[in-house]
Amino acid sequence: MSxxxxxxxxxxxxxxxxxxxxxxxxxxxxxxxxLINTYYDTADSRLRKERIAVRYRQxxxxxxxxxxxxxxxxxxxxxxxxxxxxxxxGTFDFSHVDDGRVRAVLESLRDQLQPLFTTxxxxxxxxxxxxxxxxxxxxxxxxWIEAAGRRQLIREVELELxxxxxxxxxxxxxxxxxxLPLHPEVSSKSERACRLLADLPMVAGKAMPVAVDAGLSSxxxxxxxxxxxxxxxxxxxxxxxxxxxxxFVHQARVAIRRLRSAIRVWQRHLPEAFVxxxxxxxxxxxxxxxxxxxxxxxxxxxxxxxxxxxxxxxxVEQLRNYAQRRAGSCRRAARRALKAAAYSRLLVDFIAxxxxxxxxDAGQVGTLLPGWLDKCxxxxxxxxxxxxxxxxxxxRHRLRLAFKQLRYALEFFSSSFAAGPVLEAYHQxxxxxxxxxxxxxxxxxxxxxxxxxxxxxKAAPIVGWLATQSESLLPELATSLxxxxxxxxxWHEPLPGARPAASSGV
Numbered sequence: 094m095s096x097x098x099x100x101x102x103x104x105x106x107x108x109x110x111x112x113x114x115x116x117x118x119x120x121x122x123x124x125x126x127x128l129i130n131t132y133y134d135t136a137d138s139r140l141r142k143e144r145i146a147v148r149y150r151q152x153x154x155x156x157x158x159x160x161x162x163x164x165x166x167x168x169x170x171x172x173x174x175x176x177x178x179x180x181x182x183g184t185f186d187f188s189h190v191d192d193g194r195v196r197a198v199l200e201s202l203r204d205q206l207q208p209l210f211t212t213x214x215x216x217x218x219x220x221x222x223x224x225x226x227x228x229x230x231x232x233x234x235x236x237w238i239e240a241a242g243r244r245q246l247i248r249e250v251e252l253e254l255x256x257x258x259x260x261x262x263x264x265x266x267x268x269x270x271x272x273l274p275l276h277p278e279v280s281s282k283s284e285r286a287c288r289l290l291a292d293l294p295m296v297a298g299k300a301m302p303v304a305v306d307a308g309l310s311s312x313x314x315x316x317x318x319x320x321x322x323x324x325x326x327x328x329x330x331x332x333x334x335x336x337x338x339x340x341f342v343h344q345a346r347v348a349i350r351r352l353r354s355a356i357r358v359w360q361r362h363l364p365e366a367f368v369x370x371x372x373x374x375x376x377x378x379x380x381x382x383x384x385x386x387x388x389x390x391x392x393x394x395x396x397x398x399x400x401x402x403x404x405x406x407x408x409v410e411q412l413r414n415y416a417q418r419r420a421g422s423c424r425r426a427a428r429r430a431l432k433a434a435a436y437s438r439l440l441v442d443f444i445a446x447x448x449x450x451x452x453x454d455a456g457q458v459g460t461l462l463p464g465w466l467d468k469c470x471x472x473x474x475x476x477x478x479x480x481x482x483x484x485x486x487x488x489r490h491r492l493r494l495a496f497k498q499l500r501y502a503l504e505f506f507s508s509s510f511a512a513g514p515v516l517e518a519y520h521q522x523x524x525x526x527x528x529x530x531x532x533x534x535x536x537x538x539x540x541x542x543x544x545x546x547x548x549x550x551k552a553a554p555i556v557g558w559l560a561t562q563s564e565s566l567l568p569e570l571a572t573s574l575x576x577x578x579x580x581x582x583x584w585h586e587p588l589p590g591a592r593p594a595a596s597s598g599v
Contacts, residue, residue: 095174095175095176095177096172096173096174096175097161097171097172097173097174097175097253098170098171098172098253098254098259098262099170099171099251099252099253099254099262100168100169100170100171100251100252100262100263100266100277100441101166101169101171101249101250101251101277101278101281102169102249102250102251102252102266102269102270102275102276102277102278103248103249103250103275103276103277103278104248104249104250104273104274104275104276105248105274106248108273108274108275109233109235109248111273112233112250112273113217113233115269115272115273117221117265117268117269118219118221118231121219121220121221122219123217123218123219124217124218124219124220125215125216125217125218126152126153126215126216126218127153127213127214127215127216128150128151128152128212128213128214128215128216128234128236129150129151129211129212129213130148130149130150130151130211130212130213130282131148131149131151131182131208131210131211132146132147132148132208132209132210132211132212132283132286133147133148133149133185133206133207133208133209134147134206134207134209135202135205135206135207136205136207138209138287139198139202139205140198140199140202140206141163141287143198144162144163145160145161145162145163145195145198145199146159146160146161146162146163146283147159147160147185147199147206148160148161148283149180149182149183151182155179156179156180156181156182157177157178157179157180158177158178158179158180158185158186159175159176159177160175160176160177160187160190160195160199161173161174161175161176162174162175162195163281163283163284164281165320165321165324166277166278166279166280166281166324166327167319167320167321167323167324167327167444168277168323168327168440168441168443168444168445169266169277169278169279169440169441169444170259170277170320170444170448171281174192174195176189176190176191185199185203185206187199187200187203209240209286209290210238210239210240210241210286210287210289210290211238211239211240212236212237212238212239212247212282212283212286213236213237213239214234214235214236214237214247215234215235215236216232216233216234217232217233217235218230218231218232218233219231219232220255221265223257223261223264223265224257224261226256226257227256227257227258227261228255228256228257229252229253229254229255229257229261229262229265230251230252230253230255231250231251231252231265232250232251232252232253233249233250234247234248234249234250234251235247235248238282238285238286238289240286240289240290241289241290241292243289243290243292244289245285245286245289247282249278250269250275252265252266259448259449260445260448260449263441263444263445263448263449266441266445267438267441267442267445270434270437270438270441274434274437275437276437276440277327277437277440277441277444279324279327279328279330295331295332295335295336296332297329297332297338297340297341297343297344298325298328298329298344299325299344299347300321300322300325300347300348300351300504301321301324301325302504302507302508303317303318303321303504303505303508304317304508305317305318305458305505305506305508305509306458306508306509307457307458307459307462307509307510308457308458308459309457309458310452310455310456310457310458311359311362311453311455311456311457311458311461312362312450312451312452312453312455313452314359314458314505315355315359315362315363315447315450316447316448316450318351318355318505319352319355319443319447320444320447322348322349322351322352322355323348323352323440323443323444325344325347325348325351326345326348326349326352327440328344329341329342329344329345329348330345330431332344333345333382333427333428333431334428334431334432337424339385339386339389339390339393342382342385342386342389342424342427343386343389345382345431346379346382346383346386349375349378349379349382350379350497350501351501352375353372353375353376353379354497354498354501354502355501355505356368356371356372356375357498358465358469358498358502358505361455362453362455363450364450364451367446367450370446371443371446374439378430378436378439381426381427381430382427382430384423384426384427385420385423385424385426385427387423387538387542388416388419388420388423388542389420389424390535390538391416391420391535391538391539391542392413392416392417392420394535395535395536395539395542395559396409396412396413396416398562399412399555399558399559400413402558403554403555403558406554406555408547408551408552408554408555409555411546411547411551412543412546412547412555415546415547416542416546419542419546458506458509459509462506462509462510462584463584463585465502465506466499466502466503466506466582466584467582469495469498469499469502470499470582472495472498472499473492473495473496473499474578476488476491476492476495477492477574479491479492480492480570481570481571481574484567486533486534486537486563489530489533489534489537489570490530490534490537492530493527493530493531493533493534496523496526496527496530497527499523500520500523500524500527503516503519503520503523503584504520506584507520509584510583510584513583515581515583516583518580519580519581519582519583522573522576522577522580523577525573526570526573526574526577529566529569529570529573530570532566533563533566533570536559536562536563536566537563539559540556540559540560543555543556543559544556
């Protein structure tokens with residue numbers, strides 16, 4: 094068994110033609126090969142569900158049989174186990190697979206395996222040696238994925254670590270990005286082929302559960318969570334760029350909020366320079382997406398509610414037209430942000446920094462967890478008192494942010510304490526309060542947007558109605574907060590190995 098470590102980067106046709114002339118590669122002789130890969134699975138994709146790939150590769154006169162464990166890509170980085178031997182297509186001898194669980198799955202499905210899709214591409218490969226003891230294969234792949242009579246273009250660069258450290262890999266990626274627009278891929282060729290095979294529509298990706306074991310070190314746990322958050326963000330990139338559905342922007346913002354919440358939770362154990370460098374950049378990106386999200390929510394919920402409540406008020410239609418123009422403008426701005434070279438570089442730089450984080454002797458997650466969550470809970474209590482006492486929108490907004498951080502922390506660590514009625518009730522109470530405060534925040538934002546869109550005289554009836562709606566939610570907020578205070582906390586007795594609680598992705 095070997096561990097395959099690589100960074101996958103997509104590029105345009107123009108950049109692909111320029112790659113060979115890059116100063117790092119110009120004096121190296123490339124090796125050209127046609128690679129034809131056939132992937133096998135059961136008719137109901139059992140291997141894909143187990144995150145296992147079985148492939149035969151025709152490489153010149155050689156035929157290589159490979160088994161791989163699927164890797165979650167974050168910032169283009171993929172690290173996975175691989176078993177590869179020579180073989181004969183259509184035969185399946187798994188004796189070389191030394192992982193008992195993986196081999197058992199393969200053996201149980203051997204007779205059901207069938208060819209499902211093919212990737213066919215030309216690989217131009219350079220062997221780059223950045224320093225003594227480090228070797229990286231730079232492979233430019235251009236060709237097609239072919240599945241069920243459908244085709245999808247392949248055009249990407251793979252930087253595979255042959256010898257050296259992961260930092261060597263990231264140094265090369267950053268150097269190439271300095272002069273070439275290269276964007277980190279979020280899915281492998283086989284994952285893209287599976288979607289093509291199933292002819293799946295593009296849908297917004299929600300946060301996936303993260304299995305943070307109580308025995309992990311603080312930094313190892315942060316690394317898992319941060320990589321998952323970046324993967325969540327990247328799974329919504331194409332939707333933001335290609336679709337007008339508001340859900341893609343929403344989920345991209347959720348991913349960044351979860352990431353920034355993780356930085357806050359772990360802040361004491363992270364280098365100051367790391368936090369100072371990255372948190373402001375993520376905040377800025379979230380704000381760029383936030384403008385689009387605010388107008389989307391206003392158009393989808395606020396404007397129709399106003400039209401129903403104030404059918405005779407002619408300014409509502411004026412408001413709708415203005416909101417549509419601003420929503421379109423903000424969506425274009427969000428797309429520019431995700432198309433920018435700075436965003437592509439941020440992904441690579443951030444993942445490189447996360448992978449390189451030094452271990453600190455802070456203890457295991459199971460030991461630190463109660464204190465972390467107590468701190469989040471205390472912040473909620475303090476802000477709840479402020480929100481109830483002041484009655485101001487700004488105070489309720491701060492309380493909503495505190496509930497979000499508590500909820501995300503619960504979801505990060507849910508696999509480290511016992512799943513059961515206490516956890517479910519507490520999580521549901523937090524979620525319900527976050528959503529209630531979100532409704533009040535939507536009304537506050539709608540008030541701000543209405544005053545921006547309309548003259549004061551026309552906006553006055555609209556602002557008055559929105560204020561009435563917000564006030565009507567206050568008794569429910571007070572009742573829900575009282576109920577939340579009665580909830581027993583679920584994290585004081587960590588139990589490693591419990592199943593992670595699913596996230597609703599809100």
